Amino acid sequence: MTISQKYGRTYHYPFSPGTTSDDRIAHDYWDHIEGTPNLIHTEKLDGENNCLSKYGVFARSHAAPATSPWTESLRRFWQLVRHDLGDLEIFGENLYAIHSIEYKKLEHHFYVFGIRLHEHWLGWEETRFYANLLDLPTVPVLGTEQMPDDRKLFEDKMLMLVNGRGTFEPYDVSEGKATTIEGIVTRNANGYPVADFAKNLFKYVRKGHVKTDVHWIRNWKRAQLTNEGGKHVDL
Numbered sequence: 001m002t003i004s005q006k007y008g009r010t011y012h013y014p015f016s017p018g019t020t021s022d023d024r025i026a027h028d029y030w031d032h033i034e035g036t037p038n039l040i041h042t043e044k045l046d047g048e049n050n051c052l053s054k055y056g057v058f059a060r061s062h063a064a065p066a067t068s069p070w071t072e073s074l075r076r077f078w079q080l081v082r083h084d085l086g087d088l089e090i091f092g093e094n095l096y097a098i099h100s101i102e103y104k105k106l107e108h109h110f111y112v113f114g115i116r117l118h119e120h121w122l123g124w125e126e127t128r129f130y131a132n133l134l135d136l137p138t139v140p141v142l143g144t145e146q147m148p149d150d151r152k153l154f155e156d157k158m159l160m161l162v163n164g165r166g167t168f169e170p171y172d173v174s175e176g177k178a179t180t181i182e183g184i185v186t187r188n189a190n191g192y193p194v195a196d197f198a199k200n201l202f203k204y205v206r207k208g209h210v211k212t213d214v215h216w217i218r219n220w221k222r223a224q225l226t227n228e229g230g231k232h233v234d235l
Helices: 029-033 069-084 124-133 151-161 194-200
Strands: 039-044 048-053 056-058 088-094 101-103 110-117 141-145 170-172 183-188 201-205
Touching: 029 151, 039 201, 048 069, 056 069, 069 088, 088 124, 110 124, 141 151, 151 183, 194 201
Parallel strands: none
Antiparallel strands: 039 141, 039 183, 048 056, 048 088, 088 110, 101 170, 183 201
16 A cells, blocks of 8 residues: 555647557547646656655655655755645656756756645646745746647647757757757646546657666666756755
8 A cells, every 4th residue: 555646647649659558648638628728838858757745755656755866865855845745745857867868958856747735736836836935946838828729720839849959958868969858748727636637637758759778777877957066966
């Protein structure tokens, strides 16, 4: 039995080329987002899904608190803020270890993308508010949508966004050259119940972005930040 509920499965857009055999596709995504008052497109970052809660720091499965070397710095940060979390669960992308993409202009090792409170996901403005209180950044917002009503225009905009260089200058580790962003995560900017997660969050992932294998942890490297020695490095 876990002491923390794991993060939900994010369904792919049907036009997302980076799917694998065990991924799920939201063929009915338009039924859920058409006419939604506020949507945001955030940059999908290449790291590890980690959660900070009053119980500890967790990886995606939430089976037990994380013990990996690339969460050590985050666990020390958690020691400083754990009494301030209450029932909030802070989910973010841990970029401390380099995966398939290395970011040349990374400012922080942990970017918040969602906050859960009991059986509810907070809206984006609330998420930013609590992240700011903890002195944590949120994932970059690449675009917004209000009341989308044209599916083709919506998908055309998505395809334009995913061809961008992104916020932190991503480089393909295996090829050693500049690349486009890994993908985009679209979410309802308003809050919604945990039970409706799959109806309010979708992703686009580019093809072939994963270049690591099961052995990457043997030779993993720490991601450098633009301002080494600052307060967000090795707390």
